Amino acid sequence: MSTERDPGVTPRLEARGLVKTFGHVVGLAGVSLELYPGEVLAIIGDNGAGKSTLIKCLSGALALDEGEILMDGVKVEFKSPVDARRAGIETVFQTLAVAPALDIASNLYLGREVRSAGPLGRILRKLDTRGMRSTARERLTELGIGTIQDMTQKVETLSGGQRQAVAVARAAAFGSKVVILDEPTAALGVRESGQVLSLVKRLRSQGLAIILISHNMPQVFEVADRIHIQRLGRCAGVITPHGYTMEEAVAIMTGATTLDA
Amino acid sequence: MTAVIEPTGEVRPREELGARVQHALHRHPAIGPASVLVASVIVFSLINHRFLNAVNLSLLIQQVAVLATLAIGQTMIILTGGIDLSVGAAAILAQMVMAQTAANNGVPGVLAILFGIAVGAATGFINGFLVTRIKLPPFIVTLGTLSVYTSIGLRYSGGQSVYATSMPKFLIWTGNYVDIGPYQLTTGVIMMLVLFAVASFALTRTAWGRHVYSTGDDPEAARLSGIKTGRVLLSVYVTAGVIFGLAAWILIGRVGVASTNNLTNANLDSITAVVIGGTSLFGGRGAVLGTLFGALIVQVFQSGIALAGVQSLYQVLAEGILVIVAVALDQWIRKVRR
Numbered sequence: 001m002s003t004e005r006d007p008g009v010t011p012r013l014e015a016r017g018l019v020k021t022f023g024h025v026v027g028l029a030g031v032s033l034e035l036y037p038g039e040v041l042a043i044i045g046d047n048g049a050g051k052s053t054l055i056k057c058l059s060g061a062l063a064l065d066e067g068e069i070l071m072d073g074v075k076v077e078f079k080s081p082v083d084a085r086r087a088g089i090e091t092v093f094q095t096l097a098v099a100p101a102l103d104i105a106s107n108l109y110l111g112r113e114v115r116s117a118g119p120l121g122r123i124l125r126k127l128d129t130r131g132m133r134s135t136a137r138e139r140l141t142e143l144g145i146g147t148i149q150d151m152t153q154k155v156e157t158l159s160g161g162q163r164q165a166v167a168v169a170r171a172a173a174f175g176s177k178v179v180i181l182d183e184p185t186a187a188l189g190v191r192e193s194g195q196v197l198s199l200v201k202r203l204r205s206q207g208l209a210i211i212l213i214s215h216n217m218p219q220v221f222e223v224a225d226r227i228h229i230q231r232l233g234r235c236a237g238v239i240t241p242h243g244y245t246m247e248e249a250v251a252i253m254t255g256a257t258t259l260d261a
Numbered sequence: 262m263t264a265v266i267e268p269t270g271e272v273r274p275r276e277e278l279g280a281r282v283q284h285a286l287h288r289h290p291a292i293g294p295a296s297v298l299v300a301s302v303i304v305f306s307l308i309n310h311r312f313l314n315a316v317n318l319s320l321l322i323q324q325v326a327v328l329a330t331l332a333i334g335q336t337m338i339i340l341t342g343g344i345d346l347s348v349g350a351a352a353i354l355a356q357m358v359m360a361q362t363a364a365n366n367g368v369p370g371v372l373a374i375l376f377g378i379a380v381g382a383a384t385g386f387i388n389g390f391l392v393t394r395i396k397l398p399p400f401i402v403t404l405g406t407l408s409v410y411t412s413i414g415l416r417y418s419g420g421q422s423v424y425a426t427s428m429p430k431f432l433i434w435t436g437n438y439v440d441i442g443p444y445q446l447t448t449g450v451i452m453m454l455v456l457f458a459v460a461s462f463a464l465t466r467t468a469w470g471r472h473v474y475s476t477g478d479d480p481e482a483a484r485l486s487g488i489k490t491g492r493v494l495l496s497v498y499v500t501a502g503v504i505f506g507l508a509a510w511i512l513i514g515r516v517g518v519a520s521t522n523n524l525t526n527a528n529l530d531s532i533t534a535v536v537i538g539g540t541s542l543f544g545g546r547g548a549v550l551g552t553l554f555g556a557l558i559v560q561v562f563q564s565g566i567a568l569a570g571v572q573s574l575y576q577v578l579a580e581g582i583l584v585i586v587a588v589a590l591d592q593w594i595r596k597v598r599r
Contacts, residue, residue, distance in 0.1 A: 099479050110475055127471070
């Protein structure tokens, strides 16, 4: 992945001068970012740097005070996560937002269930349970998580990595353009983290644009194409993992050094 | 780049019997109450052979119809993680409106029933509004509306009972007998069974049902998935209110009198049926068919203990123990992980 971009290429997602305040607390003090198809943009920053606020604004969970968001060069406005999803931005929240007592297929289709064809679906609003299950299985297989075969398994019976995989699959499965992953490996062991990172790489190779929020520097440096460093509500700089070391990234993040732009 | 998320949770080579039972119950919550029902029927029929005769079984199911219907609405509410303590009061109010408008105001039977059902829906709407808009806990809301609906019912009826003789035929239609072989059911019983079928379909086969379960399971996850949880909750309370109205109709047909003294234990009994039926009080888990078994279990104990010639206080004792066992079982099932 090269970071040298043809200036003619429109970013998939672009944020310009995002401002969000909570009373006297400034969450975002004018943050801009660009995200291109087939790239992983990592966002790092200390606690309170505005990472969560930034992704909440991008995913429609928070309304902006100022600034604008563009998808493929077209201005969009999100009043709710549903608007963002309609525009093609899917978010995997740290809490995963899966319903533990529902099965995998139901979770994949939660909030966008498919009715069965014919009068049963039209009049009685019956769901196409079988169709959803088989499509769910196909999607998981496409994403290389085909080892989960039983779509009727309840999500709470899955391991942490599998749950994360289901959440990521749900985000990527329905023609989305941008996937935002909030600390996807925070609760996982080494092996499961590796599996999720492979999944992220696979999504990138399929042309999705991915925003990855993480505290884990080795992971960030492993998968990110560019790294957006958030500090005190502002962007302290965007670096590449090749041009900088982890120590330098942390130094910028904590304000020990500054990046001359 | 073909790493595979391995099904670490799938490995269950030496699964013990206990774990398998736990897993099965986890998947099909109605199995538990169904087995308890079958077991108790067998035990009571061994104690007294008359238990299994057609007359007794017919009476048993007629007696359970009202409670079981109320428990359908209660199940929906408990599935969302809520609880409704005003069930009986709402049904009584609906019942008094049906009987009074028909007997005293000369409203045609069909219209009187519709008025009653509308009142049921309104009680549900008020509960739902307070829960979703004012954000009060369902327990507190319905504890309050229990008193409110009870007193409105008393005030409206002036404490006067209305007897079947002064009601139009349509009001007591639910008490009409329907013979099926040696068994004598009522239209009210059939209505109850149909309601269970419809509720079960709606909860397990429609998007609305999925949304009800997910709202009860994890409201935040449901919201982030784009489900309008407030609207789902409100729809559940209103639907339950309509069901309480229908239960009121079945009640009039069953007892032949509309009185504020009916259904004194319905609030707690309906919760008992739901809990024994395997639905979790924490929401998101359970099945409405389990509630049918739960209501039947309560009735089977009542009838069986009476036929066994044991004091009825033991029936109350048994019911109490069953509730505790059912909740303990639920806790155990919920522990299933991997």
